[in-house]
Amino acid sequence: MQAIDSPSYCSQDSMQDVTVSELQSHSPPATSHDFELETYSFPTQRLKPMLDNSTKTPLVLVACGSFSPPTHLHTRMFEMAADYVKENTEYEVIGGFLSPVGDAYKKAGLAPAIHRVQMCKLAADYDSPHCLPGSRTSWIAVDPWEALHTEYQPTAIVLDHFDQELNKNGGIDNGQGDKIKIHISLLAGADLIQTMSSPGVWSTDDLEHILGNFGVFIIERADIDVDEAIIALDRWKSNIHVVHQLISNDISSTKIRMQVKRDMSVRYLISDRVIEYINEHGLYRS
Numbered sequence: 001m002q003a004i005d006s007p008s009y010c011s012q013d014s015m016q017d018v019t020v021s022e023l024q025s026h027s028p029p030a031t032s033h034d035f036e037l038e039t040y041s042f043p044t045q046r047l048k049p050m051l052d053n054s055t056k057t058p059l060v061l062v063a064c065g066s067f068s069p070p071t072h073l074h075t076r077m078f079e080m081a082a083d084y085v086k087e088n089t090e091y092e093v094i095g096g097f098l099s100p101v102g103d104a105y106k107k108a109g110l111a112p113a114i115h116r117v118q119m120c121k122l123a124a125d126y127d128s129p130h131c132l133p134g135s136r137t138s139w140i141a142v143d144p145w146e147a148l149h150t151e152y153q154p155t156a157i158v159l160d161h162f163d164q165e166l167n168k169n170g171g172i173d174n175g176q177g178d179k180i181k182i183h184i185s186l187l188a189g190a191d192l193i194q195t196m197s198s199p200g201v202w203s204t205d206d207l208e209h210i211l212g213n214f215g216v217f218i219i220e221r222a223d224i225d226v227d228e229a230i231i232a233l234d235r236w237k238s239n240i241h242v243v244h245q246l247i248s249n250d251i252s253s254t255k256i257r258m259q260v261k262r263d264m265s266v267r268y269l270i271s272d273r274v275i276e277y278i279n280e281h282g283l284y285r286s
């Protein structure tokens, strides 16, 4: 990990809620107030402050998942979706968030939420020396709100949280001095959308809320027939956007965990900083 002599080259604002001491050591603040709901504040620093095009509808993309660990595809999903949005919709992307699921989501093999949040911050380049204030170098933020809860937070509740935080003050400046409401959409891989047709995984009310009110940008995924996966979701089709992977990447966190366990390289598949973090904390070895 590169030592940070002075935080001055990268304003504290643009670094969101990562402290200098956190950057000097990857060790997550295991019991510190940094990982408690009481001291939580919504990270707004990477959002565009104003629409570039006042005729567009502002859009924030939210990716919910385990991110254990975050891979290059998890961050790349946002870029693919942003390209799609620019070409095919009347939205303007003003931000994107990774929302790691909490520990109550008992999926086998996951690292504790506190580690997954830290790894997502590293994957999203929170400690990049290039994060100049206002630059769009890395526009993906990490919201720990979901991960901070000890009870499981269904995705519909998580999206409501983003809606509330992003629109509580009226939304974003449309470039002409007026506030305009920000639209929030789920960003997900095709495997997640496939589960929406599996009985018992999602409540009907939640599906209605997520697909009817927020909508979803689905990233195509190897071995999954997206068209088939969305057949049962046809009544929400105007809110379902399928983003094709023009340069496909079949990576998954499971594969990364397996490689680490076998003591094999995961370099160039996930961020070097995340690799250092995994090694430093001995994650996924057993």
Ligand SMILES: Nc1ncnc2c1ncn2[C@@H]1O[C@H](COP(=O)(O)OP(=O)(O)OP(=O)(O)O)[C@@H](O)[C@H]1O
Residues within 6 Å of the ligand: 063, 064, 065, 066, 067, 068, 073, 074, 187, 188, 189, 190, 191, 192, 219, 220, 221, 222, 249, 250, 251, 252, 253, 254, 255
């Ligand atoms: N290679 C990929 N192609 C498309 N979507 C992906 C890919 N990898 C992850 N995603 C999507 O990213 C989101 C969060 O991912 P998640 O943490 O579940 O990663 P994962 O690699 O699927 O994890 P795991 O292997 O632990 O199941 C999900 O919506 C998932 O579909």
Ligand SMILES: NC(=O)c1ccc[n+]([C@@H]2O[C@H](COP(=O)(O)O)[C@@H](O)[C@H]2O)c1
Residues within 6 Å of the ligand: 064, 065, 066, 067, 100, 101, 105, 107, 153, 154, 155, 156, 192, 195, 201, 202, 203, 206
């Ligand atoms: N009913 C629901 O709200 C529901 C169901 C299944 C998965 N999910 C979410 O989808 C994501 C799935 O992540 P994984 O692919 O890592 O299992 C998690 O964020 C999880 O909370 C939500």
